[in-house]
Structures are given as structure tokens and as C-alpha cells.
Amino acid sequence: MGTSSSKVGLLPEAPSKNSYFSFMKSFMDLKKRDIDEDLKKQKRAPYLWSTSQGPVSDGGASRKRQANKAEVKFRTKFDPRVTARYDIKALIGRGSFSYVVRVEHRLSCQPFAIKLLEVRGQEGRESCCAELGVLQRVHHPNIIRLTEVFETQHRVYLVLELATGGELLERVIARGSFTERDATRALIMVSSGLRYLHALGVTHRDLKPENLLYYHPGQDSRLVITDFGLACWGSNWALRTLCGTPEYLAPEMLAGKPYGSAVDMWALGVISYILLSGSMPFDQHSRPRLFKAILRGSYSFHGQPWSSVSNQAKDFIERLLSQNPEQRMTAEQALKHPWLVTMAAGSSNKNLHRPISQNLRQRASRASVSSSRSGSTTGSRTTMSPRSHSGHESFQLDGNRLQRSVVVSA
Numbered sequence: 001m002g003t004s005s006s007k008v009g010l011l012p013e014a015p016s017k018n019s020y021f022s023f024m025k026s027f028m029d030l031k032k033r034d035i036d037e038d039l040k041k042q043k044r045a046p047y048l049w050s051t052s053q054g055p056v057s058d059g060g061a062s063r064k065r066q067a068n069k070a071e072v073k074f075r076t077k078f079d080p081r082v083t084a085r086y087d088i089k090a091l092i093g094r095g096s097f098s099y100v101v102r103v104e105h106r107l108s109c110q111p112f113a114i115k116l117l118e119v120r121g122q123e124g125r126e127s128c129c130a131e132l133g134v135l136q137r138v139h140h141p142n143i144i145r146l147t148e149v150f151e152t153q154h155r156v157y158l159v160l161e162l163a164t165g166g167e168l169l170e171r172v173i174a175r176g177s178f179t180e181r182d183a184t185r186a187l188i189m190v191s192s193g194l195r196y197l198h199a200l201g202v203t204h205r206d207l208k209p210e211n212l213l214y215y216h217p218g219q220d221s222r223l224v225i226t227d228f229g230l231a232c233w234g235s236n237w238a239l240r241t242l243c244g245t246p247e248y249l250a251p252e253m254l255a256g257k258p259y260g261s262a263v264d265m266w267a268l269g270v271i272s273y274i275l276l277s278g279s280m281p282f283d284q285h286s287r288p289r290l291f292k293a294i295l296r297g298s299y300s301f302h303g304q305p306w307s308s309v310s311n312q313a314k315d316f317i318e319r320l321l322s323q324n325p326e327q328r329m330t331a332e333q334a335l336k337h338p339w340l341v342t343m344a345a346g347s348s349n350k351n352l353h354r355p356i357s358q359n360l361r362q363r364a365s366r367a368s369v370s371s372s373r374s375g376s377t378t379g380s381r382t383t384m385s386p387r388s389h390s391g392h393e394s395f396q397l398d399g400n401r402l403q404r405s406v407v408v409s410a
């Protein structure tokens with residue numbers, strides 16, 4: 001296969017009679033816990049992680065040796081047709097089946113990012129086609145832009161615009177001040193991207209702060225939504241697969257109900273909560289407890305800095321963290337919410353930076369302690385992908401107990 005610009009068929013997820021029973025199970029997926037240590041470190045302490053520097057930035061000799069090994073390894077994975085056009089500069093991110101590298105176009109000297117996807121088996125190819133199918137059709141300033149695609153039998157190379165401004169929360173920490181107005185700026189951009197995606201019929205399904213990148217380091221940078229690895233066509237009630245990052249999963253998805261683009265809006269509510277407080281609305285140690293809290297909708301605005309946050313901002317979050325997806329704000333409605341429309345003009349303009357960054361750092365250090373304990377699933381922010389799953393799983397609250405049920409392939 002050569003350089004490909006071919007359109008990829010859509011892969012709607014509307015359940016057919018049989019496929020209903022073969023929807024993939026997602027949770028407690030041990031395979032996913034085998035994800036390499038680099039990724040675990042990266043995702044467990046995401047708030048203090050520099051995407052642009054990666055784990056090789058802190059200078060220790062053994063780390064440098066490891067980094068060199070990793071560098072040799074990923075370089076060998078690039079097809080000569082890709083390296084003929086692009087000079088591979090550095091590894092900037094790594095997933096279970098993928099690498100993201102910074103490259104330079106040899107002719108124009110322009111920087112880009114290339115996401116290399118390892119395509120294994122039929123399922124791998126299908127999920128890759130879904131990701132590619134979405135990326136090839138989206139054009140919006142708040143969505144990462146795909147410029148070129150190369151395909152080989154076992155790999156796909158997505159050439160993407162290079163976002164160098166860092167992750168959303170890294171920037172919050174790096175700033176000296178952070179106000180509600182700053183939060184609304186970021187949330188308007190994410191909501192605009194979501195409004196566009198949802199109007200096209202695309203649900204992202206893995207919206208979280210790590211997937212929101214600033215295009216450049218300047219104050220006026222746009223924010224772009226990245227990582228369409230779980231994105232799919234089918235926005236309303238057509239989807240059943242349980243996948244995403246535990247802390248951001250919507251209750252209807254956990255409950256195994258058919259769901260739609262409202263799951264992205266729930267995730268936006270979680271992100272808004274984090275952005276204004278540096279803490280998670282649902283922050284239980286074990287997954288059963290976490291899921292129980294989400295299914296109950298038990299979160300609060302207690303602790304710092306919530307007493308300094310406006311009621312309008314809290315109302316915005318409440319309307320996103322609504323248990324009933326039909327009552328949850330859509331992206332269109334979020335953009336019309338008075339808090340976003342006025343860009344928090346009615347709030348006190350207090351600098352919330354200190355409590356937010358304190359909470360973010362505390363959480364990051366708790367996560368790194370728990371990640372060093374073997375066998376712990378605490379704080380795992382790893383995306384759960386439907387790729388290796390063979391059944392449909394859901395969770396129900398039965399009194400105080402969380403019941404898990406799995407429907408495996410018929």
C-alpha cells in the first residue's frame with residue numbers, strides 16, 4: 001500500500017441483532033493493565049507531565065540510556081516512505097498500540113506530529129479505520145488537523161498538525177494566575193469543538209484534560225481536541241460499547257444503556273470541575289467505588305476553592321453532570337450558558353491558581369505513590385479501549401452493592 005488519501009468507510013455502531021451480544025466488554029481488562037510502564041507513568045501523573053519533553057527530560061544517565069533504547073525501537077517502526085518525506089525528531093507520546101513523534105517535513109522544514117498506529121488483526125484494523133474515518137472528515141480550529149496518511153500492512157501513520165503548547169492542565173499549573181474567566185476561555189474552545197463533532201454525528205468518547213492540547217505556547221493559542229482512538233459515528237442512542245477513561249465515564253454508559261454524544265458532555269462536566277478546583281468530582285480509590293459514585297452522581301462543591309467559585313460556574317457544572325443524559329446540556333446549550341456567554345463576568349475575578357495547582361499536585365503525588373504499589377488499580381487513568389474485548393459489560397447499583405454484568409459474544 002502506498003501513501004493513502006483514500007476515504008475510509010464509515011463504521012456506525014448501531015447494534016444489529018447479533019452484534020448486540022457481541023459488543024465488547026471493557027472493564028477490568030487485564031490486557032489493558034499490561035500497557036507498558038511508560039504509558040502508566042504518563043497517564044497516572046498527567047498533570048505534572050510534560051508531553052513535549054516526555055519521560056526523558058530529567059537527566060539521569062540510566063533514564064537516558066532507556067530513552068535511547070526506546071528511540072532506536074520506535075525509529076525502526078517508520079516506513080522508508082515516511083522517513084523519505086519526514087525527518088523524525090523525537091518521541092512525544094506513547095500508547096499501547098501507538099507512538100506519537102515530532103517530525104519535520106524535509107522539503108518545507110515545517111514541524112508536524114506523526115501518530116504511528118500498530119494495526120493488529122481485524123479488530124485493530126476496524127478501530128484504526130474508525131479513527132481515520134473521523135479524522136479525515138473533521139475540519140475545525142478546535143480539533144487536531146490531519147494532513148496526510150501513510151499505510152502499510154501492519155501500520156498506519158497519521159501526519160497531524162503539531163501542537164506545542166502543552167496540555168490544558170499543565171498550562172493551568174504553569175500560569176501564575178487562573179480565574180474563572182480563564183476557565184471559560186478554555187471551555188468555550190472545547191465546547192465549540194464538541195458542537196462541531198456532535199453536529200457531524202461523531203462522539204469522541206475519551207474526552208479528558210490529557211487530550212486537550214494548546215496549539216502553541218502563546219496566551220492566545222487555540223485549544224485542540226486530540227486522540228480520536230475511540231471516536232465513532234453515531235451520536236444519539238446508537239452506541240453501546242463501554243470504553244473510555246474510568247473517571248470520565250458517564251452514568252448511562254456505565255449502566256450499559258444505549259448512549260450518545262451526551263457522554264462527551266458529561267466528560268466536559270468532569271473537566272470543568274477539575275479546571276475550577278484541581279480535584280476530581282468522582283475520586284474514589286477503587287473502580288467499584290468510583291463507578292458507584294458516578295452512578296449515584298455523588299459529588300460536591302466542598303473544600304477549596306469552591307467557596308470562591310461563582311454559583312453560575314457551579315450551575316454550568318451541574319447542568320453537565322446531570323444523571324439524565326436527556327437533561328444534560330448539549331454543546332450548543334453549553335455555549336449559550338450565561339457563564340460562558342459572559343465569560344464569567346459575574347464572578348469575582350478571584351485568582352484561584354493556588355488552591356487549584358495545590359490540589360492538582362497533591363493528586364499527582366498520591367497517584368504516583370499508589371502506582372508504585374503493585375496490583376493497584378487506584379487512580380488508573382488509562383483509556384479502556386474496546387479493541388480486545390469480546391462482550392458487553394455494565395454496572396448497576398443494587399442497594400449498596402455494585403453489580404457487574406457481562407454479556408459475552410453469542
Ligand code: PIT
Nearest residue numbers: 051113144161162163226227228229
Ligand atoms: C500533536 C502533539 C501531541 C500529540 C498529538 C498531536 C496527538 C494527536 C492525535 C492523537 C490521536 C488521534 C488524533 C490526534 O486520533 O503531543 O500535535 O490518537
